[in-house]
Amino acid sequence: MIRVQQEDFDIGAEIALLRADRKDTGAIVTFTGTVRDTANGEAISEMTLEHYPGMTEKELERIEAEATARWPLQSSLIIHRYGAMKPGENIVLVITVSAHRQAAFEAAEFLMDYLKTNAPFWKKEAGQDGGEWVDARESDDNALKRWETPHKAAE
Amino acid sequence: MRLTVRYFAWVREKTGLGEELVDLPENVRTVADLIVWLKTRGPEFESAFEKSDVIRAAVDQTHVGHGTPIAEAREIAFFPPVTGG
Numbered sequence: 568m569i570r571v572q573q574e575d576f577d578i579g580a581e582i583a584l585l586r587a588d589r590k591d592t593g594a595i596v597t598f599t600g601t602v603r604d605t606a607n608g609e610a611i612s613e614m615t616l617e618h619y620p621g622m623t624e625k626e627l628e629r630i631e632a633e634a635t636a637r638w639p640l641q642s643s644l645i646i647h648r649y650g651a652m653k654p655g656e657n658i659v660l661v662i663t664v665s666a667h668r669q670a671a672f673e674a675a676e677f678l679m680d681y682l683k684t685n686a687p688f689w690k691k692e693a694g695q696d697g698g699e700w701v702d703a704r705e706s707d708d709n710a711l712k713r714w715e716t717p718h719k720a721a722e
Numbered sequence: 723m724r725l726t727v728r729y730f731a732w733v734r735e736k737t738g739l740g741e742e743l744v745d746l747p748e749n750v751r752t753v754a755d756l757i758v759w760l761k762t763r764g765p766e767f768e769s770a771f772e773k774s775d776v777i778r779a780a781v782d783q784t785h786v787g788h789g790t791p792i793a794e795a796r797e798i799a800f801f802p803p804v805t806g807g
Binding site: 600616617618619621622625626647658659679682683684685686687688689690691700701702703 | 728730731732734780783784785799801802803804805806807
């Protein structure tokens with residue numbers, strides 16, 4: 568499942584919803600991305616996330632479908648916020664649920680690596696000198712390389 | 723051929739537009755052709771697409787390379803490399 572929304576999310580509540588009444592799960596992995604208060608040594612007062620409505624949902628669904636095809640996931644959730652946020656606030660939530668932990672851990676990392684390079688969001692940071700668009704990182708592009716050969720998690 | 727062109731982040735700020743409906747001449751066949759054509763429309767577009775190899779494109783909300791043909795496209799978007807997550 569994927570959601571693109573302006574409002575904050577409650578991590579505990581989302582985990583509980585995803586687990587529901589299932590007894591066959593063995594592993595639940597959660598990643599939360601948050602707004603840092605500094606960038607390149609400078610204080611950030613606010614961050615704004617612009618997005619491409621329609622394409623964000625389409626890309627997140629595509630990324631999630633790929634993770635589900637590559638790992639034995641029982642369920643997964645991606646929530647990504649947009650709009651203005653302050654340091655300390657939640658930006659993105661990824662939850663993966665599987666029978667065993669290897670799939671849950673790997674799929675969560677995969678989802679984040681793909682999201683960082685494909686999901687159409689753009690961050691603008693407001694510091695002392697006004698607003699600046701964040702540059703994409705080469706390290707994020709490089710992180711994708713490790714997923715090039717499909718991993719098969721042990722069952 | 724008529725379609726919607728969208729701009730995001732600093733590409734949007736430089737062009738001064740979030741979206742527009744354009745009527746393209748026959749000879750604009752690929753994303754790269756479209757960028758060349760857009761640059762002829764004024765200094766804002768020249769500035770926005772100055773480093774055109776950095777700019778990413780999407781046709782009908784799917785990431786594409788600049789060599790992609792646009793004949794059937796309904797919507798094309800231009801934006802910097804993404805920075806979500």
